[in-house]
C-alpha cells in the first residue's frame with residue numbers, strides 16, 4: 001500500500017478527481033439502477049453503505065438527545081454501548097472484506113483502478129484509527145457516567161467530537177468508494193467479482 005497522496009487525504013478532499021474516478025463521468029449516479037449490468041452485488045454494496053450511514057446517524061442522534069437532556073442517563077447507558085459496538089464491528093468487518101477480497105479483484109479488472117484502490121485502502125487505515133478513538137471515548141463515556149452527571153456530560157462532549165469526525169470521514173469515503181466500484185461493475189459486469 002502507498003501513503004495517501006497529500007492533496008487527496010480523506011480529511012480534506014472534496015471528492016475524487018476524474019483521473020482517479022475514471023468511469024464516473026460515463027456512468028452518472030442517477031442512472032446506475034437502470035443500467036443492465038446493475039446487479040445484486042452493486043445493490044448489496046449500496047445497502048451496506050446506507051446501513052453504515054444510518055447506524056452512525058442513529059448514534060449521533062442518541063448522543064445529541066442525551067446531551068440535550070432529552071434522554072435519561074440510565075436509558076442512554078443501556079442502549080448506547082451495544083449500538084456503538086455493533087456499528088464499529090459492522091464497519092470494521094466491511095472494510096476487511098473489501099481489503100482482503102474485493103479490492104484485489106477490482107485491481108485485476110482494470111489497471112486504471114490502481115490509484116483509486118490505493119487511496120481507498122489508505123482511507124480504511126485513517127478510518128480505523130478514528131474507529132479506535134471512538135471506541136475508546138465511548139468506553140470512557142460509560143465509565144464517567146457512573147461517576148456522575150457532570151463527568152458524564154464532559155465525556156459525552158469528547159465522544160461526540162470523535163464520533164462526528166468519524167462520521168465525516170466515513171461519509172466522504174463511502175461516496176468516493178461508490179464512485180469507483182459501481183461504475184466498475186457497470187463497465188465490466190459483476191461476474192469477475194463473484195467467482
Ligand SMILES: [Fe+2]
Nearest residue numbers: 095098120177
Ligand atoms: Fe471502504
Ligand SMILES: [Fe+2]
Nearest residue numbers: 049094098177
Ligand atoms: Fe464499502
